[in-house]
Amino acid sequence: MSAESMIGVAADSATDEGLPQSFEELARRLGVRSLTLHRDEILSEAGTELDAPLIQAAAVAVVSNPWTGTGPDEDLGPATEKLAPVLAKVLTDRLLLALGAPDRVEAFGKAAVVGTAGELEHAGALIHTPYFGNIMREMLDGTSVLCFADGRAAASASIRVPMWHKTHATSRDHYQSIEVRLPDAPHADEICIIAAASSGPRPFARIGDRRTDGAVTTDILKGLIA
Helix, strand or coil, rough: HHHHHHHHHHHHHHHCCCCCCCCCHHHHHHCCCEEEEEEEEEEECEEEEEEEEEEEEHHHHECCCCCCCCCCCCHHHHHHHHHHHHHHHHHHHHHHHHHHHHHHHHHEEEEEEEECCCCHHHHHCCCCCCHHHHHHHHHCCCCCCEEEEEECCCCCEEEEEEECCCCCCCHHHEEEEEEEEECCCCCCCEEEEEEECCCCCCCCCCCCCCCCCCCCCHHHCCCCCC
């Protein structure tokens, strides 16, 4: 289905069925097949109990690729503007369900996996513009650029989604990731969109911070070998 066709379907759906009663219903009308929430509660690390659990969560939307069958000259803008904000909304809602209010979220990230019939740019279109990132940032009270992963895969793929601090991207303590397995997605004509968040830094983080590191250059390599 082309981008123009998808937008037409959404408009027809609104006319035939009335305005959707929820963003989940709107997502369904826009081609979302499933919504999944994964939540990890980490209680200990290296045999030592944490002072407080570290909660990591990832929300996944599996959506029909609106650009399947189109060429590299296809304008991705119209469908991106229609679909990406809705994906950001329903996924971030689920992160807040898993972690609580925005002030319980310290780190965030995003990812996209396109099916084998799609372009990598199709995955990027749904997460790398303000229509996704700005919505997620605003809902989580963040200011940092969202770190990301993207790729192309057949169904039953897995992807590790990176995260960093939502307002201090140079906070090394918050560099972390969560693995997401996609047991029946993406189909060849689908895209998986993932939003991830964490309640705190890595357990027992102690490798310094980029904001306070001293200068390190290639000079430290001099004299190490003959």
